Amino acid sequence: MAGYHVAVVGATGAVGQEMLSILQERKFPVRSLRLLASKRSLGKRIPFRGESLEVEELKRNSFRGIDIALFSAGAERSKQFASAAVKSGAVVVDNSSAFRMDPKVPLVVPEINAEDIRNHNGIIANPNCTTIITLMGLYPLRSSGIRRIILSSYQAVSGAGAWGIEELRRQTLEWALQEIKNATMGTDDKAVLRPEKFPHPIAFNLIPQIDVFLEGGYTKEELKCLYEPRKILNQPDLQVSATTVRVPVFRSHAVSVHIETERPLSVARARSLIRKARGVRLHDQPEKAKYPTPVQVAGKDDCLVGRIRKDETVPNGLWLWIVGDQLRKGAALNAVQIAESLLGTTPG
Ligand SMILES: NC(=O)c1ccc[n+]([C@@H]2O[C@H](COP(=O)([O-])OP(=O)(O)OC[C@H]3O[C@@H](n4cnc5c(N)ncnc54)[C@H](OP(=O)(O)O)[C@@H]3O)[C@@H](O)[C@H]2O)c1
Known part of the structure; x- marks a missing residue:
């Protein structure tokens, strides 16, 4: 066989x-x-x-x-x-x-x-899940010479493991039960959302800490995003900085990414390059509310890119919004x- x-x-x-x-x-x-x-x-x-x-x-x-x-x-x-x-x-x-x-x-x-x-x-x-999702959106643009990346991530609770899903589910249920109790009893009590493994309540909250803090005030997760892209892209001088945030989403990470390129890169050219690339899809018609969201990519293989726009404050700056299912492609x-x-x- x-x-x-x-x-x-x-x-x-x-x-x-x-x-x-x-x-x-x-x-x-x-x-x-x-x-x-x-x-x-x-x-x-x-x-x-x-x-x-x-x-x-x-x-x-x-x-x-x-x-x-x-x-x-x-x-x-x-x-x-x-x-x-x-x-x-x-x-x-x-x-x-x-x-x-x-x-x-x-x-x-x-x-x-x-x-x-x-x-x-x-x-x-x-690689780290946020590194993979970010680079899936950026690799089609490599011909313009990406020299600097600044990213902020919005990372789902399942990125922490199966327990992360359970912690968000439990806190959401506790909140809902309190709301029902208030409605039926005429009370106005606040649900106490007890964190177990996350450092703070995650339901209806954001936590700007993923893993432990290391050098320079960065978390371990952020340092992975700084160093791994250099190795994957074989660009030891690539400048990357990151803020990684845990958000109350069950599945799929979203990343707000700012890049500076060596050579000018128009929005139209960036869109065209992404359209032709493997493993990534353009989803960018903001006037029709078409941009990627975590719920949309959950369970899907491809990463989605939208909100592509120029940053006029630097010579060759571009913003992108990249979303991918971190349990799958990540x-x-x-x-x-x-x-x-x-x-x-x-x-x-
Ligand atoms: N979750 C993500 O989105 C993601 C993305 C990229 C990379 N990763 C990496 O993938 C790995 C797994 O993450 P996960 O999210 O799947 O975590 P998880 O849901 O917590 O699962 C952990 C797995 O490891 C097993 N395990 C734990 N301790 C063990 C031990 N002493 N001996 C043998 N097996 C043991 C567990 O088995 P039991 O069920 O028996 O405890 C379980 O199968 C981690 O290194 C994580 O950093 C995760």
Whole structure:
């Protein structure tokens, strides 16, 4: 029987679940599939291609006979187990931040730098979700020489993991229940929205902190957006600055992006370049209220770009609004595309 022996590490998580859907949708040539997660998930069963597969506990010997290991169980697990997978003969596509900036590890968005996959030593890294979505909107404009990017992101709660969805859902329900109680009892009490894992209530709020604060007042998430684009675009001098914000949206990240280019780039030319590019679609008719929104791209593969306009305050400045499903193109889809590119099985 033809095909590959595949392991999904973190199969019960938000990204892992999306990977399983994408492997099925794209008819990835899976010969056998091993689902790996923590001890907590032992014995859980997950459907795949009409079969019910049992989740196994991730161990160093989990990779015997595996050709491709798709990791999405956090950086600590990747650091701990990726080398065991490689030693067993598997190629690892890693969704965590563990190896992204390692010079020996390619950091790949297949539409942009698929050729870097050839230089792998057993591990290929998937970039940060906001980095991927931003670059999907910008890569068609590369011929104008992008030299500076300033971005502000509006990131969905599922970007934090399955628990993020649960925390927003719970707080929204608590708010709604209080409203119903007030309406029926004639009271005017405020719901107390208790944060569990986010540092503040996320329902009806914005949190300008994703992950921990590091150097220069930037968060770890922001520093990923600063450094990863330089490696992917092979532009060590690219200037990037970022503010990343968690918003009460279940799925899909939106990014407000300002760029400065070496050469003039008109709005019409930018639109035309984006129209012709792969994996990205133009959605830009503001007069008809046509611009991308997170709800619109949820569950879709392509990233959408709209609100393209000149910034007249600098010589070659342009604003764009880029939105993508971070569980798909920002994580699971990009990882599966890397595997397809590696194996030469990209669907026609
Ligand atoms: N969510 C996103 O939008 C997104 C985007 C890009 C990259 N990523 C990256 O993808 C990775 C997974 O994110 P996620 O959002 O899917 O998180 P998640 O929903 O919290 O899922 C985490 C997964 O890791 C597993 N896991 C946790 N501890 C483990 C352990 N000790 N041993 C084995 N498995 C363990 C969990 O298994 P149990 O169910 O058994 O606990 C679960 O399957 C992270 O590195 C994240 O940074 C996420």
